[in-house]
Amino acid sequence: DGGITQSPKYLFRKEGQNVTLSCEQNLNHDAMYWYRQDPGQGLRLIYYSQIVNDFQKGDIAEGYSVSREKKESFPLTVTSAQKNPTAFYLCASSPNTGTLNTEAFFGQGTRLTVV
């Protein structure tokens, strides 16, 4: 089955700790994305990557870091510099077809809670 796998589904972090959210896709998509979802604010783009070893900051990149060493994997690290990390995190991917009508495919999400 092709798809995007995010793990873990639920994650608890103590204040001051870094934590890494996993995102793996077997869709052979070039582009991958990380979004943060807070109640009433929709999805906000954290980072995105169009190809391996390259990524760009989105609208709310502060306190986050990513890597793209393999096409299939795009892990997100929430660092201690992120002041309010409790949120629902969604990973997505999309093929670089060059056509606008290609949608983004999403994982099941990771709910991060700071305790």
Add this chain to the structure above:
Amino acid sequence: AQKITQTQPGMFVQEKEAVTLDCTYDTSDPSYGLFWYKQPSSGEMIFLIYQGSYDQQNATEGRYSLNFQKARKSANLVISASQLGDSAMYFCAMREAENFNKFYFGSGTKLNVKP
């Protein structure tokens, strides 16, 4: 300025009736695509329907149709014959040709279908 605006935080509809979810967008790019996604309480994002800026006809997919009014920059989702399983969050999204790898999302509308 917000790229995507969804002004209805919550909506109620009676089962078997039709409902319209509003979406307005802001872009100066003549080439763009508009998407609607459904997010059930489980959290995954399900792609529903797409409309391209140059499409002459409104998009339809089963019970979903898109009321595209280009001059007004609106792309409202119409769900006909609502079902209980339609209760979910609905997000409008856009991608522009000049920022091809960025998807912009609205804040969402929570739809509740009453039996």
